[in-house]
């Protein structure tokens with residue numbers, strides 16, 4: 120390519136990032152949370168939980184939310200409670216166990232059906248002391264059935280600054296085999312600006328200790344688009360990441376939602392990479408991960424080829440849920456703890472988001488329902504299509520009418536070479552994301568989002584797509 124045509128291509132790519140950088144959902148569920156309706160009643164929810172386990176072969180997953188963090192990282196979009204008071208953990212573990220026992224009493228099948236996967240997220244689950252974790256797992260696992268230990272996956276999100284050897288030992292004792300570490304960025308200046316000083320040595324030592332103790336897989340969370348990140352700084356962060364060679368890497372786009380997370384207002388606009396400049400950070404990291412032998416999974420994950428996430432993508436079994444990309448698909452995802460989101464084939468359910476409301480519901484012997492959604496037949500169809508596009512980068516269209524609508528809605532993306540509509544192997548038309556289109560996957564999913572098309576949110580809710 121001549122230097123003029125290379126320059127033209129760069130400018131063309133920049134203009135695409137400007138054109139398509141619009142607020143759009145991340146599609147970890149469909150319908151997306153702001154459009155949920157029709158499930159405020161716990162009895163309907165409990166009947167769905169029971170029904171989802173009707174088959175003796177049913178498999179289920181558990182998510183446990185631990186909201187506490189000792190300090191606030193100012194970029195954070197998670198549902199957390201910031202406190203240095205560790206006395207809070209004791210009543211919280213009591214409440215989690217109370218909630219679990221309430222489910223067991225109302226849906227006795229939960230004790231018989233195979234628990235395939237448990238995930239602890241937050242906040243910071245290792246805010247809990249090793250003793251509290253021990254008490255929590257003893258209570259949760261006393262009545263669960265995880266038939267084949269080789270098939271059982273247990274994973275946890277940890278903050279390396281708040282995790283010690285004793286935590287890891289308790290986790291291993293209860294069968295935890297995957298650990299995900301919050302890293303975000305190794306550059307001291309970026310860490311200072313986001314209020315998260317985390318020397319490389321801490322992450323390196325925890326990675327080494329986890330491997331020694333037998334964790335099969337170590338994941339790092341990184342974020343691009345943070346304040347003062349530059350092409351040079353992201354290269355250094357990736358080089359340091361590669362020194363430790365985690366099995367998986369999540370490289371999240373910084374979700375800027377200051378109307379929900381006021382601490383994000385502390386960042387100066389001029390410090391925040393945006394649009395094409397932000398995307399360039401992803402592209403630099405991507406190239407380095409691919410050169411180091413990682414496989415790109417979906418739109419923001421990388422994994423070593425032997426890792427189960429990479430294999431799931433190759434075998435076409437990749438899934439996506441509230442936790443992002445996963446190789447775990449089950450008949451029920453049951454969430455415990457504040458703000459936890461559960462899923463059955465027919466519905467979504469979210470727990471109370473505030474600690475006092477969650478505690479009051481449990482004290483009154485109620486399932487702590489905050490809100491939920493019952494899927495319509497159309498929702499189920501759109502959910503399948505969005506999931507296909509997100510995990511396989513292609514989605515079959517229902518009929519000629521939907522193909523014509525897609526051609527119309529996606530015309531700009533088709534003309535820009537980001538999306539194709541073409542016959543699938545089965546004969547019917549399908550939408551395909553081209554290699555250049557990958558950064559704009561969420562924009563293409565919006566075609567299937569009937570609820571967003573029918574009613575745009577009145578307030579800004581979603582972060583921008585890039």
Ligand SMILES: C[S@@+](CC[C@H](N)C(=O)[O-])C[C@H]1O[C@@H](n2cnc3c(N)ncnc32)[C@H](O)[C@@H]1O
Pocket residue numbers: 188194195196197240241242243276277278279300301302303340341342371372373374375
């Ligand atoms: C619950 S935290 C991980 C565990 C632990 N609290 C920690 O930070 O080490 C989940 C992950 O969400 C990601 N995250 C949080 N806020 C984000 C935001 N605004 N945009 C993109 N990713 C974000 C971070 O990568 C973080 O590691």
Ligand code: SF4
Pocket residue numbers: 187188190191192195196197199241242243278301
């Ligand atoms: S990134 Fe992790 S440690 Fe930091 S505030 Fe968010 S949940 Fe807490």
